[in-house]
Amino acid sequence: MDAQQKVFTKPAPVKILEKTKETARITTIKFSLHGISPVPGQFFMVWVPGIDEIPMSVSSIDNTSGIYEISIAAIGDATKALCGKQPGELIGIRGPFGNGFKLDTPEKKICFIGGGVGMACLKPAIDVLVKSRKDMIVVNAARTENELLYHTRFKKDLVISKTYFISTDDGSCGEKCFGHELLLKLIETSKLKIEKIYTCGPELMMKQVFLACKKFKINIEASLERMMRCGNGLCGLCAVDPTGLLVCKDGPIFTLDRLDKLNEFGNYTRDFSGKKLPFKK
Numbered sequence: 001m002d003a004q005q006k007v008f009t010k011p012a013p014v015k016i017l018e019k020t021k022e023t024a025r026i027t028t029i030k031f032s033l034h035g036i037s038p039v040p041g042q043f044f045m046v047w048v049p050g051i052d053e054i055p056m057s058v059s060s061i062d063n064t065s066g067i068y069e070i071s072i073a074a075i076g077d078a079t080k081a082l083c084g085k086q087p088g089e090l091i092g093i094r095g096p097f098g099n100g101f102k103l104d105t106p107e108k109k110i111c112f113i114g115g116g117v118g119m120a121c122l123k124p125a126i127d128v129l130v131k132s133r134k135d136m137i138v139v140n141a142a143r144t145e146n147e148l149l150y151h152t153r154f155k156k157d158l159v160i161s162k163t164y165f166i167s168t169d170d171g172s173c174g175e176k177c178f179g180h181e182l183l184l185k186l187i188e189t190s191k192l193k194i195e196k197i198y199t200c201g202p203e204l205m206m207k208q209v210f211l212a213c214k215k216f217k218i219n220i221e222a223s224l225e226r227m228m229r230c231g232n233g234l235c236g237l238c239a240v241d242p243t244g245l246l247v248c249k250d251g252p253i254f255t256l257d258r259l260d261k262l263n264e265f266g267n268y269t270r271d272f273s274g275k276k277l278p279f280k281k
Contacts, residue, residue: 011047011092019087023147026073026117027083028059033093034066039100040124040269041223041253045231046070047092048085052078055228055248056202057095057121070102071149097231098252101125101221107195110184113139113209115179115201119149121223121252122200130157137186137194138163141179141201145172180208187216194218204279207266210259220256224265227272237272240264 018030038044038058047186057241060069080265085091103125110129114122119140129136138158142148145168158164166174167182175182179201187194193254194216199209213220226238226247233249240247241264259265268276 002109010200011053011094013090014093016085016089016091019047019070019085022149023149026071026149028068028069028071029082029085030069031093032066033068037063038068038097040103040128041100041121042098043252044093044095044099046082048078048081049090049092051081055231056079057223059120059123061124071117073117083208084173094231096250101253104191105196106111107219109193109195110196111137111183111185111194113141113179113197113199115205116147117143117149118201118223122198123150125198131199137163137165139167139179139183141167141182141205143169148173178205179182180205180212183209184212187212196220203266204281210256213256221253222259223252224254227270
């Protein structure tokens, strides 16, 4: 059994190398794990000893050195416990799981739009394309300036008003609007014709981004989030209506054609019992 298969069957213990406080709610953890080769868009199942195992997007990838990062929003018991971990402590990693973003595509004019901690999923793809794409823009959306993930890094690596655009619900930074509203403004007024969009964030935001892509005939890849236990298609907890596609295996990245067939998308999710939970609008 090779290293990749071992990581699939049980969590590989890894030591936290570094911990960075990104925002009041979001913490980034760095660790080393050899024998795997995740791609942007994939996720790990992260075991928090004594608490739970949860899916987390890979937020930084260095397959050469085997150094990876995950960025966690402290929301539930497991994420709060994970954010409370210190360098030197152990966590467990399984994966990587799911498909990834298709970055080697013919489209040249690219847009990334992330909301809140959803930007963590997009960051590895941005890291790849920022080196090779001239016509690329990033839309970073959050409730307030203090919750803009990677804001300082993007201000350094991108050019505000040309390649980096910000929206906040309260207007504390950038445009006072939702992320999808800023995207529509850019599509309708910008001289930069967007050919493809990558998105991750609140599903209601992504649904509006999807509808804009349908209207303006723009390709899209969206990262969906659902409850899951196994990460590799066994438990069926992350199946989406009406296709039965599994977010952990057939996703988490879905294209426009597939999103268009999911009547669950943007309308409801499910809890661990399978009960439908409508999104709050």
